[in-house]
Amino acid sequence: MPRIEFSGVTKSYADGTQAVADLNLVVEDGEFLCLLGPSGCGKSSTIRVLAGLEAVSEGMVLADGHRIDHLPPQARDCAMIFENYALYPHLTAFENIAMPLRARRLPAQDVERRVMEIARMLRIEPLMARRPSRLSGGEKQRVGVARALVREPAMFLMDEPLGHLEAYLRVELRAEIRRLQERLVITTIYVTHDQGEAAAVADRIAVMSAGRLQQVGSFLDLLDRPLNRFVAEFIGEPPMVFLPVHRVTADSLAVKDVQIRLPEPLAAALRATDDCNLTLGVRPNDISIVTPAPERLNGEVVLVQPQGGHAIVGVETSAGPATVVVPSDVRPAAGTIVGLVFESEALHLFDSAARSLLHSRGEGGGG
């Protein structure tokens, strides 16, 4: 199982769009890495470049230190799962799964044995005689996973594999994919725009936006230590609240007239910069609703969305809109004026270039 390395990879298309820009990323041997980002961020182009379906425009792709970006797809030993399944419509499920083995001219009894083995693993044995048109979405993707895994590939690439499935099937199948990956220890790259999915399956997550890699880390890393405003906003549900702030002294800030007390690392970071155009970021979970008071940031409740054990409350403050997650027993009514209090240990500050003051020092905002 190889260690994959993207080194300065750029992918431009004939029409001039740059899908991936100067990507430097290492996927460790046997690791499960998620490429996460909004649509059009370059995550699909990245794995298509790795699979050999697209040529790199610049840079290198290496597997265990050897360049593979000039190899044709069939020489790279990548297995791929497609969002729209891409099964062979004229072949039965059995023959679909057998195709990669037949490409390698395996003897018939080995093909039979390995196809049935993987079919058993994915519990699709009864479907083996059916054509894809007679399979449901979940069954099709199981066949797709089986086809990818049957030849024990060096890498396992998945391009939004669960995108077309219903919610309950997504949860079931992603757990299954993760189990299989752990059992087979295959280097895996999984593309998704769904952070819940990424959090559930990945060892590490690489967040991309507009063709550029923003940050790589575990889900909790990304949640607690976002390098920039994009990651802070994209990761976490509901999204982080951003409020414009201005400097009061060298190491204190205010939102409108309301003084914000900063914990020491953040105050130190603030002292180290002379940037005046700062934004405060705070997670909706780290805001609490209290009674309004002049020394607090107050606002009107505009929307209450009850969830399971909690509610999401929209508050319109003088500094801008804020979202607050509250326990269901303190659910305020729409129209009431409330005060907001921030958990000071959980504050984030972003400079005028949208970099996190606390976490991006010395890291250059990328890689």
Add this chain to the structure above:
Amino acid sequence: MTVARIRNKAPVERARQPAGAWPIGALRYLVAAVFTGFCLFPFYVIVTTALKTETNIFAWPPVWVFKPTLQSFYNALFVFGGRGAISYLINSIVISAVSTFLAVVLGAMAAYGLARFSFAGNRQLAFWILSTRFAPPVAFVVPIYIMVQRAGLLDSHIALILIYTAMNLSLVVWILRGFFAEIPIEIEEAALVDGYSQLQIFWRVALPLVRPGIVSMAILSAIFSWNEFLYAMVLTQSRAATLPVYLAGFSNSMGLAWGEYMAVGTMAVLPILVFTFALQKHLVRGLTFGAVK
């Protein structure tokens, strides 16, 4: 009976529907039957005339019930004009089969290339291929005659095979290009990562998926080659002459030997009919449904 039973079981508004639709449905069948009869009647006359004795052919009022005889077929095939129609029939079959095979095989490969690979002039090339059909074939008879004569291929099978292949090829390429372009690209990408080369993908994935297109183009090409008259007439004399040439000469030189004439006509229709029926089951559409969401 049936209507009453349905009424007992189904809700009232459901039950009324078949009863109300009955005369309309029957009318539909009647119109369809009359039209079908109208279309098939000439064919019926051809076949029955071929099976009648000469006395029965000219009998008035027409004889509807008679003892069929194969004498006309025998005469037409082996006796008339010294050696009969059999060699023309064989020429027609050979020339149609080979030119159809070539047109479909070469056409499928060209169409796949045009549909799947982007290269400079791709679209212009596709249009140029179709444009070869723009002018009426008669416009090229003289130049082609001279070319064939210079090549020493007058009255040869190969001349007609090449010309028919060229004529069919443009349509085959143009139509199959559309069929290939409809295959979701992910299916072929899946085959690429599964370890197949582009050529293997063409044979094992793309070609089976456009089978309905291949079959319909084979039928159309075969019909065209089988029925083509102009070039066959101009370029052949006897050795490579096809059935339409024989039929045309038949009415002139033999007077009106109706029984034999109709026997040849029947033989001219049957092979194409058999070919079309044999391939018809492959004309199922929608094979690609369900592969990709």
